[in-house]
Amino acid sequence: MTDAALLVLEDGRVFTGEPFGARGAALGEAVFTTGMTGYQETLTDPSYHGQIVVQTAPQIGNTGWNDEDDESSGIQVAGYAVRDPARAPSNWRATGSLGDALARQGVVGIAGIDTRTLVRHLRERGAMRAGVFSGDALDTTDRLVARVNDSPKMEGADLYGAVTTKQTYVVPADGERRFRVAALDVGIKFNTPRMMAQRGIETHVLPADSPLAAIEEIRPDGVFIANGPGDPATADKPVALTREVLERGTPVFGICFGNQILARALGRGTYKMRYGHRGINIPVVEHATGRVAITSQNHGFAVTGEAGEEFDTPFGRARVTHTCPNDGCVEGLALDSGRAFSVQYHPEAAAGPHDAADLFDRFVDQMAGAR
Numbered sequence: 001m002t003d004a005a006l007l008v009l010e011d012g013r014v015f016t017g018e019p020f021g022a023r024g025a026a027l028g029e030a031v032f033t034t035g036m037t038g039y040q041e042t043l044t045d046p047s048y049h050g051q052i053v054v055q056t057a058p059q060i061g062n063t064g065w066n067d068e069d070d071e072s073s074g075i076q077v078a079g080y081a082v083r084d085p086a087r088a089p090s091n092w093r094a095t096g097s098l099g100d101a102l103a104r105q106g107v108v109g110i111a112g113i114d115t116r117t118l119v120r121h122l123r124e125r126g127a128m129r130a131g132v133f134s135g136d137a138l139d140t141t142d143r144l145v146a147r148v149n150d151s152p153k154m155e156g157a158d159l160y161g162a163v164t165t166k167q168t169y170v171v172p173a174d175g176e177r178r179f180r181v182a183a184l185d186v187g188i189k190f191n192t193p194r195m196m197a198q199r200g201i202e203t204h205v206l207p208a209d210s211p212l213a214a215i216e217e218i219r220p221d222g223v224f225i226a227n228g229p230g231d232p233a234t235a236d237k238p239v240a241l242t243r244e245v246l247e248r249g250t251p252v253f254g255i256c257f258g259n260q261i262l263a264r265a266l267g268r269g270t271y272k273m274r275y276g277h278r279g280i281n282i283p284v285v286e287h288a289t290g291r292v293a294i295t296s297q298n299h300g301f302a303v304t305g306e307a308g309e310e311f312d313t314p315f316g317r318a319r320v321t322h323t324c325p326n327d328g329c330v331e332g333l334a335l336d337s338g339r340a341f342s343v344q345y346h347p348e349a350a351a352g353p354h355d356a357a358d359l360f361d362r363f364v365d366q367m368a369g370a371r
Helices: 039-043 098-104 115-125 141-149 191-197 212-218 236-247 257-265 359-370
Strands: 005-009 014-021 025-033 051-055 079-081 108-111 128-134 169-171 179-185 201-207 222-225 252-255 270-286 292-303 310-313 316-323 330-335 340-343
Touching (some): 005 108, 014 141, 025 108, 051 115, 051 128, 108 128, 128 141, 169 191, 179 359, 191 201, 201 212, 236 257, 257 270, 340 359
Parallel strands (some): 025 051, 051 079
Antiparallel strands (some): 005 014, 005 128, 014 108, 316 330
């Protein structure tokens, strides 16, 4: 049994496999992602903090691990579950294997389980608390199930503070600076300021608990609210800061968790989804144009509302601009004044798709118009 690993769900379902990465115990919310590529970006995405990620693609690790594709300072997931890990990486950019990267960073994983059955279970029952156990952490099933059920739920989880930067840093524009942006780091990915830099934007990345004075000191042309993990109902400080920024009329652009923060600043509610949207092939309809974009998404919470809904806010009239045709989930909001907009997906998606990359251009147009 010492060479085994167990994935234990809070409802008592147990999957037996083999250790993958570090040995020990990992507790978090079990979720699945449908992306067939980009596992390094997934593992290092701060939005996955506190979650045990299950890969639906059966073969993972073929391209190994490299020193260039991380989206943060390290692996963010609580645990990892795959079916068939590659025995050896095969890519000219690889500097090591996926398994070695997991072990080196202390991430407990499990391999050799029937991920298709596990994913069907999570689709039917919903994302739930889970644990991955191996080595000295192995115990009786009853004790492991009890340990999982004693762990915190994702509802009410305040996680963005664990992934934010500790101090402000600046990513300069490529070439001539056209705009200066204050980016609120509630879980920002490295590729976001990189894509802004390509558009002549100098990005000042601020800690999540920054006061308005820190933003005003920068004198930004716009404020960006990043992606991030956890329950948006816990993000009182970022929501309050967003309201202060809106009161001053500064252009605002938010993505993913930032969409939920803007929504709450506008008076909308948020709710826990059954199993969320996590993958790189999720369709989104933009109602003003009828255009459908294939997007990268990673969220387990969503904004209340319906397609095309209009509503009043303390900052003027607003509307639901985008929805997902699969389930009607709100995918975007905007003030009619044009001073604030947000989407529930990732325009900076590394590994693709790139349908939404033009949203950064819209942000540029928004800031240029405000001038």
